[in-house]
Amino acid sequence: MQVIDNDVAPALLTSSTVSIAIAVLVMAGAAALALFYFVAAPQPLRGAGVLPSSHWLLGDTMLVNKVKNEGSSIFEWPEWQRSYGPRFLNLSLAGGARVLLVNDPEAAHRIFFDHGRFVAHEHWLNASAAHHEAIVTLEGPQWYHQRKVVARAFLPQNQRAFLRAADATLSEYLRGLLRGAAAGGVVDFDVVAFMSLYCNVAAAAMFSVDCLAVDSLLAGRKSELLVDADHVFAALERLVTIPKHMWPLLVDRATLARLRESSRRCHALAFDMLAARKGGVLPAATMAERARLAGDAKAYPFRQLPRAEGVADFLDVMIEAQREEETEAAAAAAAAAAGDGVAAPAAGASAPPGSSSSGSSTGALTDAQIAGNAISLIIASTETSAHTTSWLLWAVLRFARGASAPTSLEELSEAHLYGSLGEGGAAKGAAGVRGTLPGGAPWRTAAGAGEDAFPETPVWDRIRAEVAAVVGSTLDSPLRWEHLERLQYVEGCIRETLRLYNTVPFIGRQATEDCEVGGLHIPKGTVLAFNAPAMHTDEANYAHPFRFVPERWMAPRGSGNDAAAATSAGGLAAGATIASAAVIDADEPSVELEPGLSVPVSALRLKAAKGGFAAFGGGPKTCIGSKTAILQIKAAIVRFAQAFSHLRLAPGTPPVVPLATVTVRPRSSIKMQGKVA
Ligand code: HEM
Numbered sequence: 001m002q003v004i005d006n007d008v009a010p011a012l013l014t015s016s017t018v019s020i021a022i023a024v025l026v027m028a029g030a031a032a033l034a035l036f037y038f039v040a041a042p043q044p045l046r047g048a049g050v051l052p053s054s055h056w057l058l059g060d061t062m063l064v065n066k067v068k069n070e071g072s073s074i075f076e077w078p079e080w081q082r083s084y085g086p087r088f089l090n091l092s093l094a095g096g097a098r099v100l101l102v103n104d105p106e107a108a109h110r111i112f113f114d115h116g117r118f119v120a121h122e123h124w125l126n127a128s129a130a131h132h133e134a135i136v137t138l139e140g141p142q143w144y145h146q147r148k149v150v151a152r153a154f155l156p157q158n159q160r161a162f163l164r165a166a167d168a169t170l171s172e173y174l175r176g177l178l179r180g181a182a183a184g185g186v187v188d189f190d191v192v193a194f195m196s197l198y199c200n201v202a203a204a205a206m207f208s209v210d211c212l213a214v215d216s217l218l219a220g221r222k223s224e225l226l227v228d229a230d231h232v233f234a235a236l237e238r239l240v241t242i243p244k245h246m247w248p249l250l251v252d253r254a255t256l257a258r259l260r261e262s263s264r265r266c267h268a269l270a271f272d273m274l275a276a277r278k279g280g281v282l283p284a285a286t287m288a289e290r291a292r293l294a295g296d297a298k299a300y301p302f303r304q305l306p307r308a309e310g311v312a313d314f315l316d317v318m319i320e321a322q323r324e325e326e327t328e329a330a331a332a333a334a335a336a337a338a339g340d341g342v343a344a345p346a347a348g349a350s351a352p353p354g355s356s357s358s359g360s361s362t363g364a365l366t367d368a369q370i371a372g373n374a375i376s377l378i379i380a381s382t383e384t385s386a387h388t389t390s391w392l393l394w395a396v397l398r399f400a401r402g403a404s405a406p407t408s409l410e411e412l413s414e415a416h417l418y419g420s421l422g423e424g425g426a427a428k429g430a431a432g433v434r435g436t437l438p439g440g441a442p443w444r445t446a447a448g449a450g451e452d453a454f455p456e457t458p459v460w461d462r463i464r465a466e467v468a469a470v471v472g473s474t475l476d477s478p479l480r481w482e483h484l485e486r487l488q489y490v491e492g493c494i495r496e497t498l499r500l501y502n503t504v505p506f507i508g509r510q511a512t513e514d515c516e517v518g519g520l521h522i523p524k525g526t527v528l529a530f531n532a533p534a535m536h537t538d539e540a541n542y543a544h545p546f547r548f549v550p551e552r553w554m555a556p557r558g559s560g561n562d563a564a565a566a567t568s569a570g571g572l573a574a575g576a577t578i579a580s581a582a583v584i585d586a587d588e589p590s591v592e593l594e595p596g597l598s599v600p601v602s603a604l605r606l607k608a609a610k611g612g613f614a615a616f617g618g619g620p621k622t623c624i625g626s627k628t629a630i631l632q633i634k635a636a637i638v639r640f641a642q643a644f645s646h647l648r649l650a651p652g653t654p655p656v657v658p659l660a661t662v663t664v665r666p667r668s669s670i671k672m673q674g675k676v677a
Helices: 008-040 061-070 073-084 105-113 122-129 140-154 156-178 193-207 214-218 224-239 244-250 253-277 284-294 314-340 367-398 409-417 458-470 481-486 488-501 563-574 626-643
Strands: 088-093 097-102 186-190 434-436 442-444 508-511 515-517 520-522 527-530 590-594 597-600 644-649 658-660 664-666 671-676
Touching: 073 088, 073 097, 073 409, 073 658, 097 105, 105 515, 105 527, 122 224, 122 244, 140 156, 140 314, 140 367, 156 186, 156 193, 156 214, 156 314, 156 481, 156 626, 193 214, 193 224, 193 314, 193 367, 193 626, 224 253, 224 367, 253 284, 253 314, 253 367, 284 367, 314 367, 367 458, 367 488, 367 626, 367 644, 367 664, 458 488, 458 626, 458 644, 481 626, 488 626, 626 644, 626 671
Parallel strands: 097 527
Antiparallel strands: 088 097, 186 671, 434 442, 508 527, 515 520, 590 597, 644 671, 658 664
16 A cells, blocks of 8 residues: 655645646536537528638638738639529627628628618627717618718819819829920839828818828828827727627737727827817817817828818718708707707707717707717728729739639639739830738749830729810819719729728627528627628629620610710720620620620629619618719729820739628739820
């Protein structure tokens, strides 16, 4: 028998107690995880596909993160649809969230428009509300009220003023870019600068404020406002797939701290813009709100731009709406008081319009709500419009003659990932340019023509022809409101870019009750994420989905819209990838994609109007700025087309990798060169 020494016994006892405690803890942990998996974690919905990669504990979180971090992701989501779930696909994320990927236009349409049953999902609302409160962060009566007011800023009479201001900023930028360059000379530009450009456009055109001098913009500097907008997007990227209660565990503190700081600075700017517009004085309650939301943050320096007499910008429109609502509330309260002679006026209702604007006592929009929506409009319009413009200019090159038009998803993604732009693309010398992608994958551009060659770009030729015919061929030609509708080919290019590069790729809704969609039982709380990249490249929705065919979106001749006729005069002869793409007069108009291949227009966009085009979302909560977005991108393309006769990638530019985050952006900037017209 073994004799245990008296001195050793307590030590043995202690170590075995520790071992037992550890074993118990491990078993309890395993039991908790098993419980979480079998009870808390949602099981896949019957009737929807399942990704084979689901992790037993983390679900598809790792896959989604891999897709987010390793690029080419915009091409992965359509693959999932093709391989695992043609109409619906289960996705489960860490923390027990049940997510259903919707690949089916009819189902998407139903979900968009049944706003009572499907609201913006809580992950999105929580993530964006961590920065500011505005229509984008709200649902229910609050959302409805604010959306109605903000929508007034988007009426045509206000958009005219927007166009003038946006065009002034865009033209100033282009003139700066061309400074000192002779016709035929080559000018470099970097599409990352478009973020600064559109941030300036948004601040100037909506709020008559200048945040960054154009020379700084041309020197590649960012405005402080844009730095903060970048923080917001970086944080959104992290937060939007993680339930709020998991943020402290899964989101690094630095991201959350930066978000808080940028929120304060943006609020400081918005409140100061408002104060400047309201004569410098804001009511005490508004100042208390400013202190709550902005703390002691200082607004960055901004210059108030001169405004023509009687021309309202978006801030004026919101202030005017606030005054009207206050006046109505005051009148209603007075009438109620006079009616029975007894009822006391509602709190604040007897105050003169404008003086109670810091509280919701009248039900009118508050100053804080105006500030929140101002921030929102700037942030929502900057990155989205900038990337869409970048992708459009990239598409001009990607679908150039010489670069074979991809006909399959594989070809499209392959070309993006590994260069191979063909003639005159990124190639430098006979051997092409080599490099390594972040993560180590090698890339090489195709060998092609030398640095001096500009590729043939029929899409650009046709854009230029339309711009020359409708607006004029020089930067001095005034761009008028009436021109916009006639720029049909340019608009087709914008929509086609949004279809293929879908700048805001993943949006969603959440079911407020158990219901049924497309034959599938959807439990309350399910997040429904629209797989727009898949819907936009599904042959069932768009014939020849991988071709860039702006004519998909153009009204046929004789439809009362003469734009197609006006534009066909100049540019059609350019031919090339989309060959002599012409809208042909016939009973059923068709487009000739290449010699011998004509396709009816109706087949080119089969389900665009039925949920199959989700670039701006859909239903009552659709993008409020969709028309404004098209307007400002059109204005930018007009000015670029007047400035540059030809475009190419700057030599040595690495392959363009579309990275799908909150927006789809190129992994590294696309450096371009333009030949001065
Ligand atoms: C190409 C540019 C743009 C794209 C692709 C885009 C896309 C989107 C998408 C997909 C949504 C979500 C819609 C939904 O859930 O159904 C959205 C919402 C929104 N967008 Fe845009 N957007 C663009 C430009 C703009 C511009 C220029 C503005 C403002 C001037 C703007 C303001 C907003 C606002 C305020 C919301 C929230 C609406 C609400 O929740 O009621 N966007 N946008």
